[in-house]
Amino acid sequence: MASAFPPPQQQDFLAQELYEPSPLFTWAELQSMAGDGVLTPLYEKSFTPPGLAVTPRLRARAAASVVPDRIRRKVIAGRMTAAWIYGCADAPERLSLLVDAKHRISSVRSARGCILHEVRLGQLDVVSIGGLLVTSPLRTAVDVAMHVEADRAVPALRMLLSQDELGVRLRLLTLAVQASPRVPHKKAALRKLAALSLQSEAFPPEAAA
Numbered sequence: 120m121a122s123a124f125p126p127p128q129q130q131d132f133l134a135q136e137l138y139e140p141s142p143l144f145t146w147a148e149l150q151s152m153a154g155d156g157v158l159t160p161l162y163e164k165s166f167t168p169p170g171l172a173v174t175p176r177l178r179a180r181a182a183a184s185v186v187p188d189r190i191r192r193k194v195i196a197g198r199m200t201a202a203w204i205y206g207c208a209d210a211p212e213r214l215s216l217l218v219d220a221k222h223r224i225s226s227v228r229s230a231r232g233c234i235l236h237e238v239r240l241g242q243l244d245v246v247s248i249g250g251l252l253v254t255s256p257l258r259t260a261v262d263v264a265m266h267v268e269a270d271r272a273v274p275a276l277r278m279l280l281s282q283d284e285l286g287v288r289l290r291l292l293t294l295a296v297q298a299s300p301r302v303p304h305k306k307a308a309l310r311k312l313a314a315l316s317l318q319s320e321a322f323p324p325e326a327a328a
C-alpha cells in the first residue's frame with residue numbers, strides 16, 4: 120500500500136520557505152513538483168510550499184536570485200518591481216532596477232530579465248529586504264506615479280495607500296511628487312493622484328490623510 124506521506128527528502132524540503140534549482144533539486148524536478156501541486160511558483164525559478172504566506176521578504180529573495188551577483192550591491196529594485204515586492208502589484212515580466220547616478224549605468228553591465236534606470240536616490244529612499252535593496256514605500260509610490268502608465272499605476276498606488284504598515288499617505292505622496300525637481304512626468308503623476316483622490320471613499324479615512 121502506498122504511503123500517504125511524501126518521501127523523507129520531500130518532507131525535509133517542505134520545511135523550507137523558498138526553493139530554487141540547487142544540488143538538492145534541479146530546475147526540472149522543481150517544475151515537476153509544481154505540476155504535481157507539491158510546490159507553488161513564486162517568481163522565475165523560485166517556488167514555495169503550498170499555503171505559505173508570501174511576504175515582501177520572500178518576494179525580495181526571489182527577485183534577488185535573478186540579479187547577477189556582480190551587480191546586486193549596486194542596484195535597487197524599484198517602480199513596479201518594488202510595488203510587487205510590497206504585495207501591491209503583479210509580478211513583473213522584467214525586474215526594474217535603479218542605479219544611483221554615482222555608479223552610472225555604464226558601470227553596471229546589463230542583466231537578462233532586468234531593466235536598468237539611472238536615478239538620484241536619497242538616504243531615506245532605500246531599504247534592505249530579504250538581501251535585496253528596494254526603494255522605500257514612499258519612493259516606490261512616487262516613482263510609480265511618475266514613470267508608470269496610468270492603467271497600471273493607479274491600481275498599484277491604490278494598494279500602496281491601502282497598506283497601513285507601509286506608511287504611504289495620499290497627501291504626503293502628492294507633496295513628494297510636487298517637490299520633485301524638473302521631472303517631465305510630474306503633471307501626469309499629479310493627474311493620477313487626483314484620480315485617486317476622487318476615489319478616496321474606497322480608502323479608510325487615515326489612508327487619505
